Amino acid sequence: MKFPRLLSALGSAVIIALAAGPVHAQSWPTKPIRLLVGSPPGGPSDITARTFADQLGRRIGQPVVVENRPGAGNNLAAGAAARADADGTTLVLSPDTVLTVNPLVYTTGDFNAARDLVNISVIASFSQMLVCNPSAGVRSVSELVAKAKTSPMMYASGGPGVPGHLASEMLLEQTKVRMEHVPYRGPAPATQAVLAGEVACGFLATPTVLPHVKSGRLVALAVSSEAPSALAPDVPTLAKALNQPGLDVSFRLVLQAAKGTPAPIVAEIEKHAAEIMKQAEVRDRLKNYDLTAVGSSSAQAQQVMNAEMKRWEPVVKRLGLKTE
Known part of the structure; x- marks a missing residue:
């Protein structure tokens, strides 16, 4: 008699356990x-x-x-x-x-x-958009690379390790040039720094910088994604600018x-x-x-x-x- 009772108890426990999973989902939130x-x-x-x-x-x-x-x-x-x-x-x-x-x-x-x-x-x-202050005198990635090889340049980001910092470093790694990184406390002050000419360039969020590109206060050089931006289809991708098909820094x-x-x-x-x-x-x-x-x-x-x-x-x- 004890064995059947044990089986019955185990069966009940299994039923309860199986029911426990759906209860979580049904009671959430x-x-x-x-x-x-x-x-x-x-x-x-x-x-x-x-x-x-x-x-x-x-x-x-x-x-x-x-x-x-x-x-x-x-x-x-x-x-x-x-x-x-x-x-x-x-x-x-x-x-x-x-x-x-x-x-x-x-x-x-x-x-x-x-x-x-x-x-x-x-x-x-x-993705991120690479923009420069017009005073930097560059209007393409190739011009930026050429200038960075001959004179010191700085770029802004919203902080160490953020997307804009990483996209910039990927560009520098691919082109074998050096630029000094100037981190700011977030993308907004980094954008303001490029607008003010405190630093030459920066990879920043497209929706944030695009109005300034359209007004002429910033120059757009590239977007970091493999596909063009729907908001700025005329701005080349980094892959196209560097002639590296498949490069995607999104x-x-x-x-x-x-x-x-x-x-x-x-x-x-x-x-x-x-x-x-x-x-x-x-x-x-x-x-x-x-x-x-x-x-x-x-x-x-x-x-x-x-x-x-x-x-x-x-x-x-x-x-x-x-x-x-």
Whole structure:
């Protein structure tokens, strides 16, 4: 009699265990969602986050509130998400550099994005535009390279290891020229520095600098992506400017949650992300800001991040990037 009773008890336990997974997904979310962004309002991450939050809120019947927490190369927002309850109610949207570069640059503290966050989906991709102050006297990448070989030049970025810094270093590596890096506290002051002529050039967000290109205050030399920008189709790609087909220095925005978030919840958010990023209105809105909607799976996001880590690690080590 004991053995059948044991089987019966085990059967009940199995049924309960099998039911536990779907319960997580069905009960998510039980309260409003926080979506953290590690940059100020108006940048690619913020625009994407607010577009995504609006659509997600409609689908789940809960408010999705975007919180901007700029600083430390997006680490402040990512770290806050990592320390939040692993229940899928605190998410973060970060550029991929938080995973691929920051763990090598920000070596102090107890946060490591690659270790402490789970990648839910690559939401979108974006590139950078190489612009120069007209006083630099260059109107093409070849002219910039020629001038940098004969006279000292400086370029701006929004900080060590951010996309603009990496795109610039990729250009310098490909052309074997040197320019001094001048990091600023974010892309906005870096843009102002180029506008003021404090530094000659910089790879910066296309939507931010394009109005200044159109007004003649800046000169556009190239975009870092392999495909031309929809906002500036006449500006050559870096691959074309350097005659290196296949060269693609684009970046991604990754939706993440705290490590330990139950798999059914991750799968539920991943499903929403894929469906939201397929919507024509979402794709068109992001396209207006030089962003390409993606909406990958969690597994695909991890695969892409692993490849990008391998790509940028030698660059970071060559530059000796370290900060606290």
